[in-house]
Amino acid sequence: MKQITRIMGIDPWKITANKIEIEQRRLQESLTSIGNGYMGMRGNFAETFSGDHHQGTYVAGVWYPDKTRVGWWKNGYPEYFGKAINALDFAKIRLFIDQKEVDLATAEVENFELSLNMKNGVLTYHYIVAGVRVTAERFFSIATQELAVFKFTFENVDGDLHSVRVESFINANVHNEDSNYAENFWEIYDHGTTENGSYILSQTVPNPFGVDQFTLLARQEYLGDFDITQQIFEDGAVIDTLDEVLPFSETLTLEKRVTVLTSRDYDDLSVMTNASVALTDSLSEVTYDELFNAQTEGWATRWELADVQIEGSDEAQQGIRFNLFQLFSTYYGEDERLNIGPKGLTGEKYGGATYWDTEAYAVPLYLALADTSVTHNLLKYRHHQLPQAQHNARQQGLKGALYPMVTFTGVECHNEWEITFEEIHRNGAIAYAIYNYTNYTGDETYLAHEGLEVLVEIARFWADRVHYSKRKDQYMIHGVTGPNEYENNINNNWYTNTLATWVLKYTSEALSKYPRPELNVSADELEKWQEIITKMYYPQDEELGIFVQHDGFLDKDLTPVAELDPKNLPLNQNWSWDRVLRSPYIKQADVLQGIYFFGNKYSLDEKRKNFDFYEPLTVHESSLSPSIHSILAAELGYDEKAVEMYERTARLDLDNYNNDTKDGLHITSMTGSWLAIVQGFAQMKTWDGQLSFAPFLPKAWKGYAFHINYRGRLLKITVNDSVTIDLLKGTPIDLIIYDHQINLTDQYKCSVS
Template sequence: MNQNYIKPDSWSIIEEGFDKDLVKSSESIFSLGNGAMGQRANFEETYTGETFQGSYIAGVYYPDKTRVGWWKNGYPEYFAKVLNAPNWIGVGIKVNGEVFDLNTCKNVSDFKRELNMKEGLYKRSFKAVLPNDAHIKVDVLRFLSLNIDEVGAIEYTVTALGTDLEIEMEPYIDSGITNEDSNWDDKFWETTSVKSENHQAFIEAHTMKTNFKTCTFMQASFFVDGETVELEPSIDKGELRVGHSYSQVLKEGQTIALHKFGGYIVDRNHPGKDLVKVAQETLSKASELGFDELLKKQKQSWADIWEMSDIAIEGDVKAQQGIRFNIFQLNQTYLGRDSRLNIGPKGFTGEKYGGSTYWDTEAYCIPFYMATKNQKVARNLLKYRYNHLEKAIENAQKLGFSNGAALYPMVTMNGEECHNEWEITFEEIHRNGAIAFAIYNYYRFTGDYSYIPEMGLEVLIGIARFWYQRANFSKQKNKYVILGVTGPNEYENNVNNNWYTNYLAQWCIDFAVAQLEKVQDSFKDDYKRVVGKTQLTDGEVSQWKKVAKNMYFPYSEENGVFLQQDGFLDKQLITVSELPSAQRPINQKWSWDRILRSPYIKQADVLQGFYFFEDHFSVEELQKHFDFYEPFTVHESSLSPCVHSIQAAKLDRMEQAYKFYLRTSRLDLDDYNKEVEEGLHITSMAGTWMSIVEGFGGMRVKNDQLSFEPKIPEQWSSYSFKVNFRNNIIKVSVRKQGAEFELRGNDTLTILYNDAEIDLRPGVPTKAS
């Protein structure tokens, strides 16, 4: 199968030619979202070939009962399923009585899909010959409105070719859907009403168990050769579906266009008893604007997003297409408007992984949202974790922890752990550290300390209590150790003293203690409130310090590196370059037993620590650890290439950094992991942004100042990006000859360029070489 079929283009994702084998992959790649809902790029019309139907509503999920062979105490009760929602995009087509289906057509020509990222539009066009020899031309335009985010719009046009044709179009909505991903084949939805009136239709349905109430709605209008036509439908209404069939005879060359508005109203945002009424009001709002005006507003909204978040690359179209695709999908998934939501690893593109948030949000996504939005967006992501603190304490209690110790879940929708694999659920506890680091990272970048006394200090106390209880004293080592963990490298389970986990534990305690002292000095009322609420004592804090001060770190004197875990050197250390390509990827070719005994690293582990805490180590130490661990890294996690790209750039290994960048930016477009049909890797896309801004651009915060040490890949003639640093917008442009900085704001700003201070004045480009 050709996985490298996307045409290079700087602003669009383009597929040319109809290939049934690529339909599911394209359904992922051409997905749409607007932060409130999203859908795979399924065909609107009937398609009987291989397809993965998927429409999703933000925050709506189902607690699918955990399926395990042997129940363990503390196990999550359920796996939170991202729910396939009722389908509103459907448009059944008949031509001279024959169902139009690309899978059964005699011929399909001039097939083209385009995801216009600049304007947030999905287009499809082709010519087809049906089994009854009818010839048609079809053009489809679809978008999910950013302005009325409960509404999506479709323009579906059919042109008669060669002869007069009778065209029947049936816009419909359907709640008779199932999840691809289900543990027990449970019924996820209960449909309670199906209504049809005045070219509009409404299906009310609620989720089982979680009882989210939804109203799926639609409205249709028609045009022949651009002129409005009043057509009366025949109505087909069942228990789970309602369709309106409209019939029109087209003369040769004539075109009929359907404008369909559809979408979801949810009781997360509206009273459950009023959903149909709100849907009617929403349709009225969309109708008053009309399709063309809504489209115009869509283009403007995306122009506003790109104005701040675009990264422009000259001289390398595939690299340019890759970064824009990643930025586009991140903005389709999460816009920061609702602090109850988070960034799911598949966004609105598939069901795998379940849950709405992983540690990916704190480790990878927050830097992107901090720098390309206002700081409120990143603050909302931190607020999300504060709102789930009680659940994190409950999660820890289930595992035997006490006294307010908090273990944040590996996977969650509502704060409860809902991950199904014990070696991850119980042991991949470094996720706690990523949350504490995000609090630090947010303050470091935005300068907004207020989150810590208001909310963050309670989170840090809960996390410090967890690490204190999770460590135990080893008489043999005369140090505190952390046993039975899985680090970021998930190809090692149940290991002792994962260096990254131990280092994070020590840092989290030290950071929590430092913030306690700072809040006590400067925010006395908050300190009194938090200490009273958490029942924290000086004696308890002293015990934390003892653990942090005496934490054990595995180290190899022979190699001069920290060891990934106690037993790493016991492995047969054969590098990835010595692995036959036929055995890759090992997660698809090897038994789990063989993987666990191998030295192969799924993603940055020790090097993840060197990424977070770069300023704790010298460049020479980074180089030594990079040279030791990267040769064993198979990069079979979407989160892996970006960290290695940043570090290779730091080490002036630009060719290697560039290769890693291409891998992270085109992971889904070129389907490196041969799994794109399951959905996109949304959270790792923020790592692609980091690869350019932090890797090639060398952006850091040093001594409370924004700092850049830019480099440029040989393949590029220039690149530019913008960051919002403490309400100062700085545009950074890098060429082979040097860099240029342009400040937008009212005040001057001093930044560091290769460790030298430069004063930026608003509106005055400043060259540096």
């Protein structure tokens, strides 16, 4: 059984702790991260904490190119590795009680309690120190995306007279830990004070790659009982000092409001400055309670559609809500220039950039739990970057378009050979998202226009990337890395070959339905695509009845994971990379990923044989892995395995399964907990535009319920001792429930099969 680390309490709507985790502070910071899609922050204390921790504040779309260099032997390599960078630290304060600074790593504090309320995105902590109860409350507004609110309350609890001093910072002297290391990113362009606060206007330092510099303007203002007594600029920070005396049984409040504007939205500095002043002035007329209520109401609207209710397991309930909360704190589709990074706005690993995770894992969730415009914006994000994807293909000497593994702009900015050049299956995921959107919504408008432009260029890439084997009279794809990144530079990855031919077929069919002469797809080109479709090679083993992950895989020592000494796990933290690559162990779903994508193409017998063969070899050391296995296990009737994999994906971060949550949350894989319940336990399928369900109820649960948007309808599905499907909005719809066709007009109820 995998060792878990659980430092936060179990509560259906909250993430709680009653101690400061000195040794696990980084993990605690990750788990209490908040954001609003525009910016985000790890759960750092505002006050000084001199112990080990990871200070992190991030603004969506603001990044910097890594200084990594490579040599001539890697022709075609990206020039840089893009990295999300630490933005200005605007949460920081230094708190002095009776002239002594409070350091939460060393101070003798009592009655500490930390709570992240997922209902409204408000993070609160309080403690007693030196006779004063300190309460800190913060949220990043989803009503005004440029606004972060910090409220501090000081209550005298011991009868003595106390002085309270707060030094409030906007600090530009910050750096990253994951890359660029101690390099400073920000140059101070301007700074100053106002009657009620201060500001810093900063710009990212120049880079040698021609990447645009970002400008960021942060302004802090105050409300409450304190007076500003000093304002200085020191060591790259503006510092406002606020003082007040705290009599016995009295309470003081200090509200710090920070607005953050960036050059992503303003080309002209004077316009940005004027907008910052205007925003601050308009907010000065709004009370804290009004801001708080707007935050609560905004989240309530999101939860009304998105919430998954689970009866019988607070652990499972907390897990799914935590994941949905963090997903929507990262991305809610307002900005088509943005995408979803694997760590979101909670850390620096993976560079904060866009991966294929969005198209493969996030699109299904956002299709069901948000307006279709959200997913449409995700598709437009890739369409906007089609020229850059064509550039990436040319860098490899190939035709068409190669979408990047890692990007901010559409140009590949990943610097690992086996990823940049070989993990080309990501190109198929971009096309699959177009299919998924079209099939789910029933709207083919995007497919017929922007979608086809993307599909044609991806198809041209695959047609050029394959090669013809005269010996076998088949087409093959050599030198790739499949989803299983514990195998590099392999030949004929079944999943990659399957995706390539599917793209060629889907694109050909779309062109037949929606001719686009201006795309210049010739008859000869279509004929070549068809030849590749007909003659593609797929590694299979008839005796085992499986699709072989790649040529040579069956020649490995196929010892199941269960026979490994648990001390070896996770492999990536205990084995050398050489040993990992030579092993049979699978990081995440690979063949099974393809079976999940194209589940209507394979029989239950084929699915069972492949699952039974590959799952025992899978270490699930990718956060993307458990959900796919849970969905397939549920379909196969492996209920216990389905629940086990759900628990792993739902509580991956809360229980620190992979021992790496301290670096930030696994945002894109958080969709997996929802997928495991909806596509797994409830067996929701949408093949060929036909919506169907075949739910089962986990033994330890009393019930579960969720909503979905589907083709203009709002449905609620409730599973307990029976299955109830309610049509809440929209016109009647034909459904399949346990293989029975019904016409849903208002409510349908049946027993659990």
